């Protein structure tokens with residue numbers, strides 16, 4: 495176990511939890527039935543059981559070993575993720591296993607906009623949640639990939655909705 499406090503799975507500027515502006519008092523009193531708009535990323539926070547299962551599946555898909563989550567049932571955040579030990583496999587092998595399991599490269603116009611520590615791949619699971627998997631670049635192409643991380647996205651990780659939601 496590398497510990498439950500690892501935060502590498504959610505690192506990257508497009509996946510930072512958006513800074514909510516400090517609330518200003520409304521000019522008019524709100525109607526009593528007013529509900530604030532549901533947070534766009536809420537499904538990854540509220541459906542934590544599905545997220546945990548999916549992350550475990552991803553570890554199996556890449557023949558890796560799940561070593562820790564960056565969330566608990568009490569401490570949750572918008573992009574819950576896990577660290578996966580690649581068990582010595584090469585960078586290319588990990589990428590090919592993701593491709594065989596339906597993951598696609600998460601680039602826009604050939605550019606990867608977040609998670610620059612590795613190559614990003616994404617897939618929408620049948621439960622409606624998106625997953626972003628980052629295969630860390632090895633220091634030397636002949637060496638195995640040092641780390642794989644995966645995290646949940648409630649919207650397409652390269653989609654406009656997520657991009658707008660991520661701007662502080």
Ligand SMILES: [Zn+2]
Pocket residue numbers: 506508509608609626645647651
């Ligand atoms: Zn992401």
